[in-house]
Amino acid sequence: xxxxxxxxxxxxxxxxxxxxxSYLVKAERGKSFHTHKGIIEFDRLIGKRYGTxxxxxxxxxFTALAPTxxxxxxxxxxxxxxxxxxxxxxxxxxxxxxxxCRVVEAGTGAGALTTALAFHVRPRGRVHSYEIRPEFQxxxxxxxxxxxxxxxxxxxNQDITLGIDEANVDAVIFDLATPWLVIPHAxxxxxxxxxxxxxxxxxxxxxxxxxxxxxxxxxxxxxxECFMRxxxxxxxxxxxxxxxxxxxxxxxxxxxxxxxxxxxx
Numbered sequence: 001x002x003x004x005x006x007x008x009x010x011x012x013x014x015x016x017x018x019x020x021x022s023y024l025v026k027a028e029r030g031k032s033f034h035t036h037k038g039i040i041e042f043d044r045l046i047g048k049r050y051g052t053x054x055x056x057x058x059x060x061x062f063t064a065l066a067p068t069x070x071x072x073x074x075x076x077x078x079x080x081x082x083x084x085x086x087x088x089x090x091x092x093x094x095x096x097x098x099x100x101c102r103v104v105e106a107g108t109g110a111g112a113l114t115t116a117l118a119f120h121v122r123p124r125g126r127v128h129s130y131e132i133r134p135e136f137q138x139x140x141x142x143x144x145x146x147x148x149x150x151x152x153x154x155x156x157n158q159d160i161t162l163g164i165d166e167a168n169v170d171a172v173i174f175d176l177a178t179p180w181l182v183i184p185h186a187x188x189x190x191x192x193x194x195x196x197x198x199x200x201x202x203x204x205x206x207x208x209x210x211x212x213x214x215x216x217x218x219x220x221x222x223x224x225e226c227f228m229r230x231x232x233x234x235x236x237x238x239x240x241x242x243x244x245x246x247x248x249x250x251x252x253x254x255x256x257x258x259x260x261x262x263x264x265x
Contacts, residue, residue, distance in 0.1 A: 007045050007052075007064060012146060014065040015040060024067055024075035024146075037062075069119050072147040073112045082112035083175065084248050086228040087199060091173060092120055094253035095197045101170040104189060105129040106160040106182060111140025113175060113199075118149040127153045128169075130160040164189040174198040179205070180212035187216045190256045201249040209252050218254035225250050 015023040027042040038056025050066040108131035144150035172186040179198040
């Protein structure tokens, strides 16, 4: 039988109340978490198995869950808008990102996408994340440390439109306003047949990006818009929820082609 993981002092836990409210907190001895639904004493949870339920001081039941990547992304401290898991999933898939990959990211922002990339490249891979705003990097570093993924990321306070330091990387990922300016640098940094993925909120950005990809010998170019709608599931009353997250952005992907002059003479 596998050993059940227990909650240790100083570990992050997700206190789940209901589908609308949950809290990512650090369980520390002698401390407590205060909510409008009562107080949770961490001493009552430390040493217990993840998944344990307990009642707050006001008699409301909470469940202590082990945080997942989704929780660290949604609960990230932020000064910028973060990407949603639906978009991050497409970026990881079309970027071909997995363990051992070397990935260049521009820009870091609050580090939500950075966290997801680091999660997938560990333990032998590396994310090189470019950001020109040092205050954003400070927030991103806090979020990465909370997820215990900071050792897989190099945060670089550089303008990526001026060039990419890395070479022969496995993927280049953009979440910035002018990705088309970086595409020539991305072509030089990527290994042959490797992927570039760009997230843009407007279609005008997508058009300029696709044109730059075509001009710089990228192939397999495509763009997606991804929607995700939660369902309200109740016997006799199951239907889509009234509110949903609609448009967030477009995901454009492509792969690097190499022109072999010897095969074209």
